[in-house]
């Protein structure tokens with residue numbers, strides 16, 4: 406009976422075509438909401454649907470409605486033989502149903518929402534076309550249901566997929582469960598569903614939840630599609646329905662009851678609580694991630710921001726470990742470009758996402774150097790004048806590792822392959838461990854390198870307490886031109902974080918310290934021993950070529966001392982009345 410209907414449907418497609426699909430079927434069209442686009446290839450008959458609903462391709466009512474309609478139209482379009490579903494987001498195929506549709510729902514909308522989700526599943530699962538999913542990112546819950554409704558799944562490594570509904574305190578619908586059983590078998594399915602298992606692509610391949618892994622799932626799907634399209638459509642389609650017919654029939658029969666259950670089940674207090682907690686965790690997980698990242702880089706970002714006018718025309722080369730946060734901040738702060746070299750896969754998602762967002766302003770290389778870039782900056786780069794106030798190029802070198810081989814690589818790059826005369830290039834060194842600093846000093850021996858004159862290491866930010874404890878032992882005085890140690894959680898850092906106080910300090914500084922530093926520091930020491938020792942403590946005495954940039958920091962310290970210590974306050978009063986240094 407079911408097969409007969411299918412045959413009839415296929416036969417009647419011809420007459421429906423003209424009605425259902427716009428005349429300009431081939432080419433690229435976007436959804437009304439711009440949440441996805443369809444690229445229809447006239448030659449191959451393959452349509453690629455690319456979901457692009459930021460931030461996570463989560464399926465809300467409107468998105469499902471539009472997507473569903475598009476799939477139904479393609480199902481009826483004779484010239485379409487294959488459909489590939491993919492995502493334009495760098496790390497998410499689809500995050501599943503939009504949890505907000507189910508959290509504190511409005512009854513009518515909830516009903517529509519589930520009806521549409523059933524509809525899109527049917528449109529995909531019973532599509533007469535060959536349907537594939539190029540899963541180029543995470544694909545939990547509803548994302549996995551969608552992928553399971555296609556005929557072939559190719560996934561990018563490392564991302565996760567699975568029916569994790571139980572993790573949210575909800576239950577995957579019976580038809581999704583059936584489709585999973587059909588793919589991975591009863592036992593594995595029961596186990597995965599009960600535990601709400603999310604599998605990495607590698608694990609998913611082992612249990613046949615996906616069919617292939619590829620770094621470029623879309624291309625791999627397009628290639629695979631050509632094999633499928635070699636077969637006559639009617640034979641392949643009928644075989645598909647022979648396999649899936651019972652599941653589709655069961656779904657259609659139980660559809661109404663399934664809807665009733667859903668609208669009754671979701672608003673329950675216990676379910677709502679579970680969904681609320683899950684949502685909170687989702688949000689706070691992100692905040693937590695950001696917080697740890699930001700605290701690591703915030704100092705340097707601030708430092709650069711305060712002198713933004715000096716850095717707006719600067720291109721930053723960023724070598725070494727990074728999570729992308731600093732690069733993003735730099736771009737947002739107005740720097741010209743950030744060029745990163747990062748070959749670690751772990752930060753790939755964020756770096757790709759930044760690449761997508763900032764395009765021209767962000768370049769990423771897995772290998773360094775890149776000859777084009779080098780040539781460009783060799784010529785354009787470094788004029789003698791104003792190098793410290795308007796550098797065209799700055800280097801951020803991150804050493805956040807104990808791995809000697811990586812450190813050696815970085816130092817090698819820095820010494821041998823960086824094409825510039827370092828004498829005019831500010832280098833920001835970010836490091837969080839003592840060993841890396843020692844290695845850097847020993848191995849690269851920056852100061853003795855002929856191509857790297859003494860002021861090469863412009864700013865060094867060390868932001869780890871243990872490292873700070875080690876500093877006196879390292880006796881860096883001969884090694885660095887400028888060493889700025891900023892101790893996290895110190896009063897000084899607290900001040901740096903406080904925008905208003907910082908402004909105040911700047912005013913203060915302009916007033917008192919608009920003089921060459923060399924002349925200032927001995928006087929400070931003479932007049933204010935406390936402050937002198939603080940400065941010595943902070944190695945600020947080594948900032949012998951520091952210009953106004955670092956006065957701000959000194960001003961902060963001054964302010965700090967002044968606010969805590971009557972003696973220093975008196976000194977400042979005296980200084981201000983004398984108005985000279």
Ligand SMILES: CCCCCCCC/C=C\CC(=O)SCCNC(=O)CCNC(=O)[C@H](O)C(C)(C)COP(=O)(O)OP(=O)(O)OC[C@H]1O[C@@H](n2cnc3c(N)ncnc32)[C@H](O)[C@@H]1OP(=O)(O)O
Nearest residue numbers: 460461463500501502503504543545546547575576666670
């Ligand atoms: C008889 C009873 C029947 C009952 C039947 C119920 C059947 C239900 C069937 C399917 C259920 C579902 O599909 S529920 C959805 C389940 N989805 C998930 O659990 C995934 C949750 N998301 C994640 O784990 C992650 O976002 C990710 C791994 C997919 C990506 O991580 P990444 O770090 O890259 O991104 P963020 O976490 O920062 O996410 C970005 C942004 O999107 C928001 N987001 C993510 N997923 C969802 C979602 N599913 N719904 C709504 N919003 C989502 C996330 O909160 C971030 O938002 P902010 O930028 O505002 O913080």
